Amino acid sequence: MSEPLVTFRNVEKRFDDFVAVRDMSLDIHEGEFLAIMGSSGCGKTTTLRMLAGLEAPTSGEIRIGGRLMNDVKPHERDTPLVWQSLALFPFLTARENVEFGLKMRGMAAAERKRRALDWLERMQIEAFAERNVATLSGGQKQRVALARSLVMEPRMLLLDEPLSALDANLVIRMQGVLTRLQRELGITFVYVTHSQSEAFAMADRVVIMSQGDIAQIGSPKDIYRAPANRFVAEFVGRNNILSGTVGETGGNGLHIDTPQGRFVAHMPETVPAQGAEVSFTVSADLVTLSLTEPEAVNKVQATLISEEFIGSVVTLFFEGADRLEFKVQMQERALLELDLEPGSAVWLSWEAENANILEDN
């Protein structure tokens, strides 16, 4: 792959004693949709603000297009940001808001008006061009904010939780708008969010942050199916986490002895030593449920505790020996055939290749 558009090299950002971002190294490539995800205070917004020049790194290097950016002022950068608060100028109309950046660049009035109207039309809000932004709805404001940034024709667009103020239906619509825009324009999107569904629905790559560190970088599928560590496994999706010690390493995979018995896991790239403590995850939707003991390598017996419906998918919570807690996700239709009720004893089983060893505990 060619030279990355953005590189973070050992970047650290401190606010007095608080470390917001710790020793971060990250490449962002031209034309990718990168999501930075984490709970509040994890350093994701600070990372974005450093890209926009609103915070300077305490140490380390940030380069954009090869140029060292540590001390470059915000207005000397080409990194428009879509703010969580939207930060539209309340005393201006929608069109004047979109024109603002072009005006700062000194573009002639007629030309900047033409471009602003083009973008408002593209965002399907040209009818509101001459309205004061304070009178627009949430979705319309959102589109003005996008148009105001994109009219600058940047190589990279920064987005800071732009959909967090919208209601659920509108979020799905705007996700569609954003992914289509990103594909059509071919520019880099760096999208900060705390929402897993937003990140996984739109991004090519997801960076998961925790307390200033990058916990994992990967495609949504990688992160979902193969979480690297306990934090990611707990943060993302419905993972069952089991811990034990490494037994003999046979040809068919890694043998792990747990309080619930011996399980076989898919052999990881770096094989842990015999006797080492390891944990592995089994995704809730990759577990098979059967009423009689199955012919499977990995199986446990468990009792149904409760059910949780989300649309057509149901999550079942089980309890097994030695305080084992297990989650299973399945189609509601399939559940009906099994005819379970709380207290039912069942067998849970999974394939060795679906057991993912965590890199660290």
Add this chain to the structure above:
Amino acid sequence: MMGRGLNIFLGLYVGLIFAFVFAPILFSLVFSLNSQRFPTIPLGEFTLEWYVQIWNDEDVWQAVRNSVIVSSSTAVLATFLGFCTAYSDFRYNFRFKGPYLALILLPPTIPLIIMALAMLAWLSRIGLSGQLWSIILAHSVLTAPFAMALIRLRLHQMDPDLEAAAWNLGGSEWQAMRHVIVPFCAPAIVSALCLTAAISFDEFAVSWFVSGLNKTVPIVILEIVQGNIDPTVNAIGTFVFLTSMTLVILAQVIFIGRQIKSHS
């Protein structure tokens, strides 16, 4: 219902307060249009004589000119100072910010007579007393806190991301100031201009001490009253009152009107 009775009582109470505040002014207005030399009832005939007298009085004209120059210059200077302090409070965090703000808000809490004496001592020491400029400087010190309080209130309503958004879109700090901060604060700035002008236009003690021979309107009024009983003072009083009220009401309408608009 109890609420109704309470409302009537509160209405009367407010009415009484207004009567108490405005009755003397109303009397002044009535007697300024009365032909009798002494303010007594029954009233004489309706007349504009006292207004004609002050219209033809060169001293009064000179005082009005002085007052207009002083109050408009004060308004501009005090509002500028007030804006700068309010912005420094909004934008920056620094040690001793509490004492900094307290010091700025101090002047109106000092008794005017003490303020006036101190101003006179200080200005004559640096050779600036007895000029129109002296009054402008002293009034600016006195009124800047009001301007700062109004503008600070407005800045607190601003999304702090707005300024950063202007930088983010390629505006330098000065451009952001000109195209975002000032337009956002415009209603407060206009209000501050009106309010500081009104305070300066009315102010007597400080003007009297530092003005030397440059009389402003309140000083002329005092001189008229000191000399003899002269109904022209009612005419001047009415004029000063209407000027100040217009400015203050303008300030209120502009500031509160905009606030309501930005909250709806």
